[in-house]
Amino acid sequence: MKILIIEDEEALAKSIQQYLGTDGNICEIATTFEEAWLKASIYEYDCILVDITLPGGNGLDLIRELKKQHATAGIIIISAKNSLEDKIAGLEIGSDDYLPKPFHLSELNARIKALVRRKEFGGNKSIDFHELRVFPDEKRLLVNEKTVALTRSEYDLLIYFLANRNRVLTKESIAEHLAGDAADSLDSFDFIYSHIKNLRKKLMTNGAGDYLKAVYGVGYKFTDR
Numbered sequence: 001m002k003i004l005i006i007e008d009e010e011a012l013a014k015s016i017q018q019y020l021g022t023d024g025n026i027c028e029i030a031t032t033f034e035e036a037w038l039k040a041s042i043y044e045y046d047c048i049l050v051d052i053t054l055p056g057g058n059g060l061d062l063i064r065e066l067k068k069q070h071a072t073a074g075i076i077i078i079s080a081k082n083s084l085e086d087k088i089a090g091l092e093i094g095s096d097d098y099l100p101k102p103f104h105l106s107e108l109n110a111r112i113k114a115l116v117r118r119k120e121f122g123g124n125k126s127i128d129f130h131e132l133r134v135f136p137d138e139k140r141l142l143v144n145e146k147t148v149a150l151t152r153s154e155y156d157l158l159i160y161f162l163a164n165r166n167r168v169l170t171k172e173s174i175a176e177h178l179a180g181d182a183a184d185s186l187d188s189f190d191f192i193y194s195h196i197k198n199l200r201k202k203l204m205t206n207g208a209g210d211y212l213k214a215v216y217g218v219g220y221k222f223t224d225r
Contacts, residue, residue, distance in 0.1 A: 001046035001116055001159070002026045002177055006036040006062070007078065008054055012101075016049070019105040020112070024139065024152050026180040033057025040066055043176055045073040046120075047112050050095070052079040052086060060089060067094040074115040078103070113137055120163040127162055130224060131208055134162065143206040153178055154199040161212070161222035170219040196220060 003020060007013040008031045017027040028043075030036035033056035040048065040062070048066070052059040063075055076097040077090045087098045096115050099108060117136060121127050127134040133142040139155055141148045150158065160177050161169070171189045178195070200212045213221045 001112075001156075002028075002044070002180065003112065004028050004030060004036070004039055004043075004045045004048045004073075006030045006049060006054065006059065007051045008032065009051075016105065016108065020109060023109060024156070026156075026178070028180050031055070033059075033062060036062055037065065040071065040073075041069070043180075044173065046116050047074045047076065049076050049078050049108075049112075052077060052081050052090075060086075060093060063090065063095055064093050072119075074112075074119050076108075076111060076115065078108070127159075129162060129165070129211075132162075132203070134158065143203060143208050146206060148202055148206050150199070150202065151195075153195045154202070157195055157199055161220075164222070166221065166223045166225060168215050168218055168221045172219075174219060 003025050005013050005016050005027055007016070007029070010031060013029045013031065017029055020027050028039060030039050033054045036050075036054065050059040050063060054062070059077065059079070063077075066073075066075070075095040076099060077095050078099050078101060079086065080101040090098050096119070097111055099111060113136065117124065121136070125135065125137070127136065131144045134140070136159065141150055141155070141158065156178060157174070160174070171192055174192050175189050178192070196212060200210070203212070204210060209224065211222050211224055213223060215221055
């Protein structure tokens with residue numbers, strides 16, 4: 001999944017990025033209010049971690065602005081401010097969770113997974129789509145009850161498509177989801193075609209339907225319609 005870490009303590013931000021990155025996530029960092037707002041306005045994220053005290057502004061104000069823009073990302077406040085008032089304020093304006101500092105990175109990771117499951121897949125431990133069954137916490141795919149091995153990029157693609165079933169996803173949004181900020185400097189989207197081709201082949205070879213559809217000139221859609 002794609003995560004934005006809004007945290008002005010650079011050492012903490014880097015440690016979160018490294019820890020979550022080893023679990024296969026694309027993690028980007030913003031250390032100021034302005035940088036955070038710029039990234040959140042331009043890019044889409046599955047989850048945003050927000051510190052309350054930021055250079056140039058307040059994390060709660062940032063959350064308010066995100067909600068005005070109808071941002072769909074899950075939001076977790078991570079803050080040394082552990083007052084009941086801050087927690088209530090954060091939840092009332094639209095954050096999904098609140099984790100006071102200091103915290104264990106393993107707990108943060110577990111909360112992110114639970115939040116994304118809740119928002120995108122109804123809190124279910126598995127994602128079922130016809131003959132496909134995915135276990136997000138294990139990063140495991142079954143097709144007709146048989147385990148199918150995917151690369152990290154193929155798995156991320158599948159989850160992204162399943163979370164956006166029947167929606168047309170542009171090539172730009174897919175590239176951004178897989179590569180993060182680096183997508184802006186890519187010369188072409190050839191790597192997307194390769195990953196999608198390989199994912200589609202693995203699904204169909206193992207008995208899945210042909211759900212990955214190209215939408216000419218735009219992108220792709222995952223659908224049974």
